[in-house]
Amino acid sequence: VKQAKGAGKPQVYEPQQATEARRRFSIETELRRAIEKEELKLFYQPLINLKSGEVAGFEALARWEHEDRGEISPSEFIPVAEESGLILHLGRWAMDKAAHTLADWDRKAGKPLPLYVGVNLSAIQVARDDVAALVSSALKSSGLAGKRITVELTESSIVQDPARATRVFEALKALDATVAMDDFGTGYSSLAYLQRLPIDVLKIDRSFVTGMMVDPDSVAIVRAVLGLAEALGMSTTAEGVETVELATTLAALGCASGQGFHFARPLEAEAAFAYAESRRQ
Ligand code: C2E
Ligand code: MG
Numbered sequence: 001v002k003q004a005k006g007a008g009k010p011q012v013y014e015p016q017q018a019t020e021a022r023r024r025f026s027i028e029t030e031l032r033r034a035i036e037k038e039e040l041k042l043f044y045q046p047l048i049n050l051k052s053g054e055v056a057g058f059e060a061l062a063r064w065e066h067e068d069r070g071e072i073s074p075s076e077f078i079p080v081a082e083e084s085g086l087i088l089h090l091g092r093w094a095m096d097k098a099a100h101t102l103a104d105w106d107r108k109a110g111k112p113l114p115l116y117v118g119v120n121l122s123a124i125q126v127a128r129d130d131v132a133a134l135v136s137s138a139l140k141s142s143g144l145a146g147k148r149i150t151v152e153l154t155e156s157s158i159v160q161d162p163a164r165a166t167r168v169f170e171a172l173k174a175l176d177a178t179v180a181m182d183d184f185g186t187g188y189s190s191l192a193y194l195q196r197l198p199i200d201v202l203k204i205d206r207s208f209v210t211g212m213m214v215d216p217d218s219v220a221i222v223r224a225v226l227g228l229a230e231a232l233g234m235s236t237t238a239e240g241v242e243t244v245e246l247a248t249t250l251a252a253l254g255c256a257s258g259q260g261f262h263f264a265r266p267l268e269a270e271a272a273f274a275y276a277e278s279r280r281q
């Protein structure tokens, strides 16, 4: 007998849960293969400078196009990758791929472009891998300058082992990489870390941004985060900018950049490059 989460009453183990477990298992085996077969791709979502309208950079987001099942969402396979340890392999692949894609764009443009690429790092990677060495090797093999890479970390990377996180963040800064705190405001880290750790960018979680349309409290939270970032000398990015109203409001509030469906969805590398070129002023 299993306890259903939050329901407070005992629940019989359902066949549906067995199916769920099987699906998880097969995702793990197939993910292993997908990485080898290159079924996994990196898409790139533009981050727009809200003042100038120019593309500031891109966030690299993993996509899995399964040959039978169609697209499997990262919110489904990333947790499986984390539990199985496959995230270490996936994470290295994503860092290398993103760096090489950007270097490729530089070659096409004939000069280093004023663009960065944000790569998500899992807390498991921070705990178990040498992420500074991973970034350093991606920089070396692609020839990119450190500031072209933004490492997106979540609060959970800090909470588990703050001393280790401090060393990692400092090592990333020594490489001149940018450090962004992803999904800011949804985790359990204390504000003291903002003071202590070398964080360059706060990415305001989509839940607060979406909330701004309907909920004055969300507006207050976004304002407060923007004020905090400014006081601490950090930049800001808003996630989930889905409408022109949100883009305008966030710009007026002083948010530096935004990403969201209003501008563009995550795009294949070719289309992302074309998007950046078309918006260059
Ligand atoms: P994230 O890092 O917070 O990435 C932003 C997510 O918001 C992406 O979801 C993106 O497609 C989505 N998004 C962007 N703009 C909008 C919008 O206007 N509206 C809505 N509804 N959504 C928007 P995605 O690609 O499904 O990725 C989900 C999460 O999976 C990411 O959240 C990140 O935590 C994780 N993830 C994705 N790729 C990787 C990766 O290569 N490594 C690691 N460790 N995690 C990854
Ligand atoms: Mg992210």
Ligand code: MG
Residues within 6 Å of the ligand: 182, 183, 203, 239
């Ligand atoms: Mg995020």
Ligand code: MG
Residues within 6 Å of the ligand: 183, 205, 206, 239
């Ligand atoms: Mg998010």
